[in-house]
Amino acid sequence: MAPPIELNEMEPEFKEMVKERVPNANFDLCLTCGTCTAGCPASELFDMDPRKLVRMLVLGLDEEIRKTEWAWVCTMCGRCSNACPMKVDIPKLVFNMRGSWPRDKRPKGILGSCDKHIKTGNAMGVPTDDFIWTVEDVAEEIRNAQPQFKDMQVTVDRKGAYMAINQNSREPVTEPDELGPLWKILHTVGVDWTYPSVMWAGENYCLFLADDEGWRYILEEFVDHIDNTLKCPMVVNTE
Amino acid sequence: MKKFKIPHKFQFTSIIALYAQWMREGKLKVSSDWNKDLKIKFTVQDPCNIVRKTWRQQAADDLRYVVKTIVGEENFIDMVPNGINNYCCGGGGGALQAGYTEQRRAYGKIKFDQIMATGAQYVLAPCHNCHAQIHDIGHHYGGHYQVSHIWTLMCLAMGILGENERTYLAEDLKEFGL
Numbered sequence: 573m574a575p576p577i578e579l580n581e582m583e584p585e586f587k588e589m590v591k592e593r594v595p596n597a598n599f600d601l602c603l604t605c606g607t608c609t610a611g612c613p614a615s616e617l618f619d620m621d622p623r624k625l626v627r628m629l630v631l632g633l634d635e636e637i638r639k640t641e642w643a644w645v646c647t648m649c650g651r652c653s654n655a656c657p658m659k660v661d662i663p664k665l666v667f668n669m670r671g672s673w674p675r676d677k678r679p680k681g682i683l684g685s686c687d688k689h690i691k692t693g694n695a696m697g698v699p700t701d702d703f704i705w706t707v708e709d710v711a712e713e714i715r716n717a718q719p720q721f722k723d724m725q726v727t728v729d730r731k732g733a734y735m736a737i738n739q740n741s742r743e744p745v746t747e748p749d750e751l752g753p754l755w756k757i758l759h760t761v762g763v764d765w766t767y768p769s770v771m772w773a774g775e776n777y778c779l780f781l782a783d784d785e786g787w788r789y790i791l792e793e794f795v796d797h798i799d800n801t802l803k804c805p806m807v808v809n810t811e
Numbered sequence: 812m813k814k815f816k817i818p819h820k821f822q823f824t825s826i827i828a829l830y831a832q833w834m835r836e837g838k839l840k841v842s843s844d845w846n847k848d849l850k851i852k853f854t855v856q857d858p859c860n861i862v863r864k865t866w867r868q869q870a871a872d873d874l875r876y877v878v879k880t881i882v883g884e885e886n887f888i889d890m891v892p893n894g895i896n897n898y899c900c901g902g903g904g905g906a907l908q909a910g911y912t913e914q915r916r917a918y919g920k921i922k923f924d925q926i927m928a929t930g931a932q933y934v935l936a937p938c939h940n941c942h943a944q945i946h947d948i949g950h951h952y953g954g955h956y957q958v959s960h961i962w963t964l965m966c967l968a969m970g971i972l973g974e975n976e977r978t979y980l981a982e983d984l985k986e987f988g989l
Contacts, residue, residue: 613920
């Protein structure tokens with residue numbers, strides 16, 4: 573059983589800080605009904621659950637909130653807040669808990685992927701030239717192997733294409749053959765599409781890392797490339 | 812983009828919505844005839860970011876329309892609960908890279924039980940994170956289902972799936988249509 577909550581030394585500063593960033597988070601409206609906790613797969617991990625977390629926040633148990641590793645096992649899936657009768661925004665609380673960890677103390681896997689994304693445009697850290705080479709190589713293979721696709725075009729950075737598509741960088745990097753089926757579908761429909769070369773990957777580990785600055789940078793670079801260079805009116809993410 | 816108030820001119824959508832639209836418009840002619848006699852059972856994962864957190868019930872409906880068209884209505888078995896109330900697979904939010912493997916798998920046990928209750932041989936996972944996590948918990952808890960991409964089954968149904976594009980098919984479909 574968990575130890576009782578000590579009301580001494582309460583410092584409700586963390587709550588105030590999150591409320592400032594998330595004005596509609598509704599922490600003070602929590603009815604303690606436990607609907608969040610009943611439907612949360614992360615309940616009980618690290619001796620924590622969403623209701624308990626909100627109670628701790630409201631009681632000002634800032635130190636415990638800041639250090640619990642639960643921040644990284646909750647997936648911010650939103651099932652709790654979706655079911656919450658008072659719409660308490662627990663995922664955004666968790667996001668801000670993650671953000672309160674010193675950047676270099678956050679999980680190395682997520683940190684590494686975020687840094688690679690900022691530097692190379694994808695979480696795998698693959699140079700853009702390699703991505704382009706893979707795409708062209710796989711497309712050529714399909715054109716040769718399947719005559720009905722001999723005219724199939726796969727392009728990167730084709731200006732004026734209607735649709736820009738980004739997908740998870742693991743696909744071109746670790747399983748390039750998995751690119752083909754999507755291309756064939758697009759070819760069959762007759763879609764006018766291209767891959768962007770800037771921030772071409774669909775994932776975003778800076779979001780998971782709660783690195784606002786990195787997250788914003790990735791989005792800004794991407795939006796600028798699509799709007800001002802490629803001028804594609806439609807962006808599609810495959811996940 | 813909304814969070815940071817970054818203005819953008821383009822529209823943003825998911826490939827699932829487009830699959831559904833193209834199927835409805837007849838631009839993507841997919842039939843489930845291939846599975847009429849095989850009767851292979853499929854279920855589908857609702858990725859949190861596509862369904863609950865972004866396009867909500869519309870995405871859940873589109874997803875089911877697409878999958879049922881590919882595999883046949885009678886061969887689709889939904890998870891319980893599903894759609895916007897479905898459980899996260901446990902791989903989201905960076906969990907697959909966070910290093911808390913034991914907790915991630917404990918989290919995924921609910922998803923594993925949900926999948927096993929459907930009895931489906933295939934789980935279609937339209938998100939790379941879900942795909943990896945559902946595969947991992949299947950392996951860890953001893954499930955025998957196969958995790959596949961939607962595009963794999965769609966191309967299989969249209970008879971255009973290449974020989975080297977079958978990594979995520981089980982033995983029953985490895986040679987199908989070649």
